Amino acid sequence: MRMKKSPILLLLVFMTIPALMNAQDSVVVNHSEAEVGLDKFDPGKMIIDHISDAHSWHLWGHTEIPLPVIVYSKDRGLSVFSSSHFEHGHKTYNGYMLNEANKIVAVNELEETDAHSATINEQITEGIYDISITKNVISLTVSIILLLLIFGSVAKAYKARPNQAPKGLQSWMEPLILFVRDDIAKSSIGPKYQKYMPYILTIFFFIWLNNLLGLIPVFPGGANLTGNIAITMSLAVMTLLVTVFSANKHYWHHVFAMPGVPVWVLIILTPIEILGVFLRPFVLMIRLFANIMAGHIIALSFVALIFIFGEMHAAVGAGIGVVSLLFMVFMAMLELLVGFLQAYVFALLSAIYIGAAVEEHDHDTHDYDAHVEEALIV
Amino acid sequence: MELVKPAFGLTFWMVLGFLIVLFLLTKFAWKPILKALHERENSIEDALNAAKKAKAEIEGLKSDNEKLLAEAKQERDQILKEARITKDNIINEARNKATAEADRLLALAREGIHNEKMAAITDLKNQVALLSVEIAEKVMKQQLANDDKQKALVADLLKDVKMN
Known part of the structure; x- marks a missing residue:
């Protein structure tokens, strides 16, 4: 048993180093976003963002892997597209956008527009099935x-x-x-x-x-x-x-x-x-x-x-x-x-x-x- | 709270993915692994049992050997004992025979001696008789050399005769 413990500890040490690097990177992103939008670092938002599911996989800095969005709606049928079209909730695409909680909601505007000016269609949002390939x-x-x-x-x-x-x-x-x-x-x-x-x-x-x-x-x-x-x-x-x-x-x-x-x-x-x-x-x-x-x-x-x-x-x-x-x-x-x-x-x-x-x-x-x-x- | 609301999409993929992994692992991993483990445990148990049996067999052989050895020892002792008895018998018999022979020879010798002695005595008697006759003759001759002595003798002899 003694022999088996040491590789796990070693693994742990290696794990901890990139943990810090990654965490700092993500905080930097949040921080830079904060500089644009809000003016202070929001630890609560950072933590919730990290433990929640996401439509893209953040790697480091501004690099991330956009993941496919698969949404089915009785009214609009099946839509499959990359989450990069949402631009972190700043844009709508195919009549959908991300809300504050990073959830997909249906909007009235079918053409691409700015998310802040879009209006949410509650009725269609109720009936959508989001089976996106998330993080x-x-x-x-x-x-x-x-x-x-x-x-x-x-x-x-x-x-x-x-x-x-x-x-x-x-x-x-x-x-x-x-x-x-x-x-x-x-x-x-x-x-x-x-x-x-x-x-x-x-x-x-x-x-x-x-x-x-x-x-x-x-x-x-x-x-x-x-x-x-x-x-x-x-x-x-x-x-x-x-x-x-x-x-x-x-x-x-x-x-x-x-x-x-x-x-x-x-x-x-x-x-x-x-x-x-x-x-x-x-x-x-x-x-x-x-x-x-x-x-x-x-x-x-x-x-x-x-x-x-x-x-x-x-x-x-x-x-x-x-x-x-x-x-x-x-x-x-x-x-x-x-x-x-x-x-x-x-x-x-x-x-x-x-x-x-x-x-x-x-x-x-x-x-x-x-x-x-x-x-x-x- | 979004955190405690199960998302439909993730639940869908989770159930699908979990059922697939459950099916594939059951078919290609768990069943062969558990079967192999079970078989190996059985084979180890069988090997242990076989070893135990072999040990018991060896013990049996050992006790058989010991039994044989004890029997051989007993037989040897028996043979030695019998040999000793035979030897004693032979010696005794020989001794008896020798004694008897010696007795017989002694008896023969004694008889021989006796016979010889008797013969010698007889011979001696004869010799003595002869000698006596000769001595008597010589004595007679001397005593009867003169007439007086012859007359005395005749008178003596006549005295004895008397008139019977």
């Missing part, structure tokens, strides 16, 4: 490709060298796969764990990889994917669906009519239990979202501190910069831990919920069938 979609794609490459090659290694000790990447991934299998799936789901292994493994590695990619500040990392509510909601809904569709009659029996409980108590208990079915994935969604977003906010806050104090005096900024840097290194290390921990917690809780849904033994009724089934499992 988070790119990050998602990158993580999917990485997952496929990593585990494709690991699977190939297993096929090439059957019944032999793992080697290279395989030996990095094997303890993790075994960890997920033995400590998450097998211990929480029980004898039927094998059916749910692919799902648990996928969510664990998907969340962990994206948490780590979020810590890398340079392209293609740095997107706040697992700190985005849409992503955590999708994951939580999938856990809910897996739980609900694999639940057996004992589970529903427990939810709707807890055995051994008087009827008058059931009137209170059953709504709570039904609520609990939905509340559990809801908490999963909030936990991952809040943890990862908070990590990004804290890192960005330390950067913002430098510029807030730098506006007072360059020397103060430099002094705060040193302190901020130390805190950022500390936070980055903490976030590495949090990144793993949140992936583990999400996968573990998903496994526990699935385990509760497929559990065969009924603790309260002790009926004959349960005992026979238990005997069969053992």
Whole structure:
């Protein structure tokens, strides 16, 4: 274990250096924009801009990758064009523009005009489906490709060298796969764990990889994917669906009519239990979202501190910069831990919920069938 | 708050992307990996069991060897014991035979000696008889050399005869 820790620490050190450079670059942009529009550096806006999804991927200085905008509207049909046409919300294009929150809204003017003079068409805006390839979609794609490459090659290694000790990447991934299998799936789901292994493994590695990619500040990392509510909601809904569709009659029996409980108590208990079915994935969604977003906010806050104090005096900024840097290194290390921990917690809780849904033994009724089934499992 | 409102587009791509990655990883990574791990665990367990079995077999062989050795030792002891008994028997028999032979020879010798002795005694007796006769003759001759002595003898002899 000792040997494995050092490359991660090294990676962390390398990660932290460009983190500062990138963060400073972006702040410079904001600062220069501030000089044009507003007259002060706005840390809140800078942080929100960084943790929100975007229609372009900012690289450094004034360099950025414009991303495709795909909008479907019942009235106007499908429009596909580059986000560069919006010019950071200063222009309209094809009857659309970006609002203050960087969201696409429909405007009445179909020809290209200045965004400030355009009027928003609320009716059409209500009915548009924006499936643009945003920064988070790119990050998602990158993580999917990485997952496929990593585990494709690991699977190939297993096929090439059957019944032999793992080697290279395989030996990095094997303890993790075994960890997920033995400590998450097998211990929480029980004898039927094998059916749910692919799902648990996928969510664990998907969340962990994206948490780590979020810590890398340079392209293609740095997107706040697992700190985005849409992503955590999708994951939580999938856990809910897996739980609900694999639940057996004992589970529903427990939810709707807890055995051994008087009827008058059931009137209170059953709504709570039904609520609990939905509340559990809801908490999963909030936990991952809040943890990862908070990590990004804290890192960005330390950067913002430098510029807030730098506006007072360059020397103060430099002094705060040193302190901020130390805190950022500390936070980055903490976030590495949090990144793993949140992936583990999400996968573990998903496994526990699935385990509760497929559990065969009924603790309260002790009926004959349960005992026979238990005997069969053992 | 835009932050806590799930965006439709990202949700759409996320669900699509996640289902694709779930499907592809399940088919091309998780199933082969878990199968390979399971197979390897089984093969390790089999190898351990085989080793345990081999060890038990070796133990069995060892105990067999020990048993054979013990048996051989016992047999050797038995043979030695029998040999010792045979040897003692032979010696005793020989001794008995020798004693008997010696006794027989002694008896023969004794008999021989006795016979010789008797012969010698007989011979001696004969000799003594002869000598006695000769001595008597000579004595007679001397005593009967003059007439007086012859008359005395006759008178003596006649005295003994008397008139029976």
